[in-house]
Amino acid sequence: MKKNDFRKNIKLTEPIFNKLKALMKVKDVKQYELIEILLDSYVTNKLSEKEREFFNYQMEQLEELRKEEH
Amino acid sequence: MKKNDFRKNIKLTEPIFNKLKALMKVKDVKQYELIEILLDSYVTNKLSEKEREFFNYQMEQLEELRKEEH
Numbered sequence: 001m002k003k004n005d006f007r008k009n010i011k012l013t014e015p016i017f018n019k020l021k022a023l024m025k026v027k028d029v030k031q032y033e034l035i036e037i038l039l040d041s042y043v044t045n046k047l048s049e050k051e052r053e054f055f056n057y058q059m060e061q062l063e064e065l066r067k068e069e070h
Numbered sequence: 071m072k073k074n075d076f077r078k079n080i081k082l083t084e085p086i087f088n089k090l091k092a093l094m095k096v097k098d099v100k101q102y103e104l105i106e107i108l109l110d111s112y113v114t115n116k117l118s119e120k121e122r123e124f125f126n127y128q129m130e131q132l133e134e135l136r137k138e139e140h
Contacts, residue, residue, distance in 0.1 A: 022128035
């Protein structure tokens with residue numbers, strides 16, 4: 001992963017950041033890797049069928065935007 | 071939540087950020103709220119008992135550090 005790839009910042013409160021940090025130690029992965037694990041796990045296990053369809057639709061929209069920008 | 075509370079930055083790649091953004095639209099919550107939902111859901115549902123113990127231990131360590139700093 002190139003340094004240049006990390007172009008998006010998100011801001012967290014200290015308590016939420018600490019939770020993330022504690023979980024990083026448990027799983028022994030990097031920050032961005034953990035965020036992706038959490039996202040994939042939630043999408044797979046916690047979304048209803050309707051929500052997952054809407055999620056995939058949103059992903060397609062964002063992907064099209066990204067293509068237009070680049 | 072005060073603006074001042076958001077003191078911790080994390081950097082994401084664009085594909086991971088877009089996944090987060092798509093899921094924000096599904097759940098209609100703010101970025102930091104979604105990260106906390108993802109964390110809590112993962113800790114509750116995906117950690118083994120041993121991992122959860124280690125997670126709680128790490129949380130206590132971080133909490134002590136935080137107290138010393140403030």
